[in-house]
Amino acid sequence: MTAEHDRVLDTATAIGRRLCRDAIWHEGRCNWLGWSMEPHGGQWVNVYRAAGSTVYDGAGGIAVFLARLFALTRDPIIAATAEGALGQALFAAEDLRRAGEYGFYSGLTGIAHSCVVAGDALDRDDIAMRGREMMRAGAQLEPLAQRLDVINGSAGAIPLFIDAAKRFRREEFLDAALRHGTHLLEWAARSDKGWSWNTLGLENEPHLLGLAHGVSGIAYALALLGVTVGRREFLEAAREGLRYERVHFRATEGNWPDLRSFVQPSASGAAPCMTAWCHGAPGIGFARLGMHQILPDDTSILNDAEIAVRTTAATLGKSALGTGNFSLCHGDGGNADLLIFASDILNQPQLRKEAMGAALRAIDRFEEARAPWPCGVPGAGESPSLLLGLAGIGYLMLRLLDPVSHPTVLLPSITHQDTTSKRGVNQRYANVA
DSSP states (O other), rough: OHHHHHHHHHHHHHHHHHHHHHEEEETTEOOOOOEEEETTTTTTEEEEEEEETTTTTTTHHHHHHHHHHHHOOOHHHHHHHHHEEEEEEEEEHHHHHHHHHOSSEEEEEEHHHHHHHHHHHOOHHEEEEEHHHHHHHHSSOOOTTTTTTTTTSSHHHHHHHHHHHHHHHHHHHHHHHHHHHHHHHHTTTETTEEEEEEEETTOOOOOOOSSSSHHHHHHHHHHHHHHHHHOOOOOOOOOOOOOHHHHOBTTTTTBBOOOTSSOOOTTSSSOOOOOOSSHHHHHHHHHHHHHHHOEEEEEHHHHHHHHHHHHHHHHHTTTTTSSSOOOOTTTTTHEEEEEEHHHHHHHHHHHHHHHHHHHHHHIIITTTTOOOOOOOOSSSOOOSTTSHHHHHHHHOOOOOOHHSSOOSSSOOOOOOOOOOTTTTTTTOOOOOO
């Protein structure tokens, strides 16, 4: 290993051990305290509280990082803490099931998937099997009108159900993916500008763009489903979603605007463009690159992806901390992860070098200086979580070491088998002539 790789591994290990040190234990389960954001009085406020259970900002996501780190370090304390975090996530899973929360980042399928991948990394078949059974419980939940996007809805659940169908060879998971795909078709707003989805549930508001809450994430899920089961209507819906996003694309900025009405407009009065996984070019880059993998002959998808990567790379290279924080959700960490993802898919090694450079600058500024890592809660301190905090920063370091063994957590994707093959998929779904 090079000196750079040693520094990255040392940083990931140090972050993991701090998470182990700070874990709060009770009856074999563990959790963390940290900064987060909650709605209060019509606005978002910073709160210091116990972490939740989900992938986005809770024990489920932290467990994935710690389990992957254990596979490298074989540190028994890291393994025990990962298992304790999974126990905490499992403890809360029944409440999510009763509430009908089936999403990836904020619901039952995400915790189930965390148990499967973390169980594999920990060599704990019993944990992986609990994840399978939890995924079965998620597959039985009915799609909800207000749960459409990647963060908490059908678009995040569909890839996980497809992965489970191939991993466990159970038709019920593919049936669930189809139900959620049909649900997205039913709730599409169809216009002469393309198709979009009201993911916020607000009337008379523009429908959002992007991966986390907008059209990109839904289009990606529909395209993946269409290719997996051989159904044209899902692919056509995905392309209609891309048409909607292209109407809003700003060539002068190489970016897509954040259409949330409560976001402060730019000086010109127009909606601003973020450069983050949740809103803007980086998240759209992830979605387009995912679609490029399954629809490689569509040059317009590749063109969008290349634009998104260029915009993200330019922002990441501006300073030691271009976004003001290093989180995966809306910080330099997530933007660097896009460059790692793009480097492999587009065969552009320079992009991975740029991501490594951003990480090393951040290590110099924070880890080596023993300063707090700037996380994704503005104006607050460190968060332990995967998408907003330390676990995600640590996971990025693992991605830099080996992106194949540590696939991105920023795109719900198929990791068990080749998505372009129908092996393991029941042929009654493959009805394209």
